[in-house]
Amino acid sequence: MKKLFLSVAVVSIVFTGILLPTSYLKAQVELPFAGIVSFPFPCTCSLTLGIWFTPLYLGGPVVATGPLVYSPYSTIPLGNFLIGVPDTWHIGAYIPGVQACWMIAVPTCIPFPVFGIMTKFGTSGPIL
Numbered sequence: 001m002k003k004l005f006l007s008v009a010v011v012s013i014v015f016t017g018i019l020l021p022t023s024y025l026k027a028q029v030e031l032p033f034a035g036i037v038s039f040p041f042p043c044t045c046s047l048t049l050g051i052w053f054t055p056l057y058l059g060g061p062v063v064a065t066g067p068l069v070y071s072p073y074s075t076i077p078l079g080n081f082l083i084g085v086p087d088t089w090h091i092g093a094y095i096p097g098v099q100a101c102w103m104i105a106v107p108t109c110i111p112f113p114v115f116g117i118m119t120k121f122g123t124s125g126p127i128l
Contacts, residue, residue: 029095030094030119031093031094031096032059032091032092032093032094033053033056033057033059033068033090033092033094033118034057034089034090034091034092035053035054035057035089036053036055036087036089036090037051037052037053037086037087037088037089037090038052038053038054038065038086039051039052039086040052040083040084040085040086043100043101043102043103044109045102045103046100046102046109047072048070048071048072048101049069049071049072049084050067050068050069050101050112050114051067051068051069051083051084051090052065052066052067053065053066053068053090056068058115064115066114067101067112067115068094068114068116068117068118069100069101069114069116069117070083070117071100071117071118074117074119075117075118075119075120075121076119077121077122078092078120078121078122079121079122079124080123080125081123082123082124082125083121083123085123088123088124089123089124090122090123091121091122091123092118092120092122093119093120093121094117094118094119095116095117095119096115096116098114098116099111099112099113099114100114100117101114
C-alpha cells in the first residue's frame with residue numbers, strides 16, 4: 001500500500017510539472033530577455049532544463065544573474081538551437097513567476113526558484 005501511494009504521488013508530481021507550465025502559459029504576458037549562458041542544470045522532477053544566465057537582461061534597465069527554464073513542451077526554439085550551451089547568447093521571451101523547475105528531494109519533489117519559463121528563444125552561432 002505504501003509503495004502504491006508513493007508511486008502515485010511521484011507520477012502525479014511529474015505530470016503536474018510537465019503539464020502545468022504548458023497550460024499556465026496561455027493566459028500570461030511575455031516579457032523579453034537576453035543573456036549569456038553560464039551553465040545548464042536538469043530539473044529532475046519536471047523534465048525541463050534550467051539555464052543560469054550571467055548577465056541576464058530582463059527587458060529593462062535592471063541587469064540580474066539567475067535561471068530561466070527551458071521546457072521542451074512549451075518553448076519554441078528559433079535560430080541556431082544551441083539551448084543551454086555555455087558561452088552562447090540567448091534572446092527571446094519569457095513568462096515571469098512560473099515555477100517550472102522541480103528537483104527531487106527524497107521522498108518528494110521541491111520547486112527550484114527561477115525567474116520564469118521561456119516561451120521562445122534564439123541563440124548566437126557557434127564561437128570559433
